[in-house]
Amino acid sequence: MIVARAAAVLAEHGVDTARTDAEWIVAHVAGVARSNLATDCCKVDEADVWPLVLRRANREPLAYVLGEWGFRRLILRCDARALVPRPETEQVVERAVELCNSLLQSSVRALDVGTGTGAIALALADEVGADVVAMDASEDALALARENAARLGLDVRFVGGDLRDGLPPGPFDLVVSNPPYVLPGELDALEPEVRDWEPREALVDEGQTEALVARALEVLRPGGVLLVEVHEGRAAELAATLQAVGYEGVRIGQDLAGRERMVEGRRA
Ligand SMILES: C[S@@+](CC[C@H](N)C(=O)[O-])C[C@H]1O[C@@H](n2cnc3c(N)ncnc32)[C@H](O)[C@@H]1O
Numbered sequence: 001m002i003v004a005r006a007a008a009v010l011a012e013h014g015v016d017t018a019r020t021d022a023e024w025i026v027a028h029v030a031g032v033a034r035s036n037l038a039t040d041c042c043k044v045d046e047a048d049v050w051p052l053v054l055r056r057a058n059r060e061p062l063a064y065v066l067g068e069w070g071f072r073r074l075i076l077r078c079d080a081r082a083l084v085p086r087p088e089t090e091q092v093v094e095r096a097v098e099l100c101n102s103l104l105q106s107s108v109r110a111l112d113v114g115t116g117t118g119a120i121a122l123a124l125a126d127e128v129g130a131d132v133v134a135m136d137a138s139e140d141a142l143a144l145a146r147e148n149a150a151r152l153g154l155d156v157r158f159v160g161g162d163l164r165d166g167l168p169p170g171p172f173d174l175v176v177s178n179p180p181y182v183l184p185g186e187l188d189a190l191e192p193e194v195r196d197w198e199p200r201e202a203l204v205d206e207g208q209t210e211a212l213v214a215r216a217l218e219v220l221r222p223g224g225v226l227l228v229e230v231h232e233g234r235a236a237e238l239a240a241t242l243q244a245v246g247y248e249g250v251r252i253g254q255d256l257a258g259r260e261r262m263v264e265g266r267r268a
Pocket of ligand 1: 082086178180
């Protein structure tokens with residue numbers, strides 16, 4: 001069966017998830033759900049499968065090879081213009097949804113800083129009907145995010161700009177962000193899928209998190225919350241920074257694996 005042969009090629013090229021990735025690719029080409037592959041996939045044209053397998057064997061991220069990726073309830077278009085949305089970011093959205101729902105108001109104003117594919121912004125518009133502004137410094141990422149919004153029929157206002165120069169005018173109830181948080185010295189040790197394919201500006205921390213903490217105070221309403229995804233192992237440091245600049249109720253949140261991956265604080 002083609003899945004087994006494709007998986008063998010991917011394994012030879014060091015892909016850890018060779019079998020499942022082969023299944024994803026074959027199911028994608030066949031136009032069936034991966035879970036139904038065994039029963040639904042009677043015929044697939046191998047000529048359509050192998051180019052995708054070879055791209056994956058070249059360690060291109062599966063999401064780019066498929067051209068789409070699931071995030072929360074949405075299927076997002078994905079390509080090399082923006083970071084592939086991660087499961088830990090779905091947990092950040094989970095917390096953002098809780099925060100939005102805890103506000104006793106009909107509409108929440110939220111800002112997603114560094115929106116990439118638009119993942120966080122679009123999920124908030126979808127799940128809580130928030131009035132969302134999303135910003136990014138990358139015009140490529142913004143173009144992809146706009147395509148995703150249009151395809152999904154979700155209304156988000158996208159804004160270009162460098163967060164270090166300031167954020168779009170508030171007041172916002174929530175500022176949420178998954179900023180770049182890989183230190184330059186850590187880049188070489190990353191998996192080829194990340195290091196060689198995802199945009200460098202989406203990965204490398206060049207003072208964005210620190211700037212975000214200060215800039216968010218300028219656009220949050222009093223009582224509004226900043227929620228930030230952090231590098232594993234740096235949550236305590238970021239929580240201390242939030243406290244030092246005057247945020248209240250600072251807390252660290254965990255992802256599903258119990259790792260400290262988000263920090264939040266409330267503007268006084
Ligand atoms: C880690 S990615 C997160 C993308 C998306 N929010 C997600 O979680 O999938 C960080 C994003 O921040 C953007 N970015 C990097 N530096 C920035 C800056 N100085 N100002 C605004 N956006 C920036 C990048 O272009 C990238 O899209």
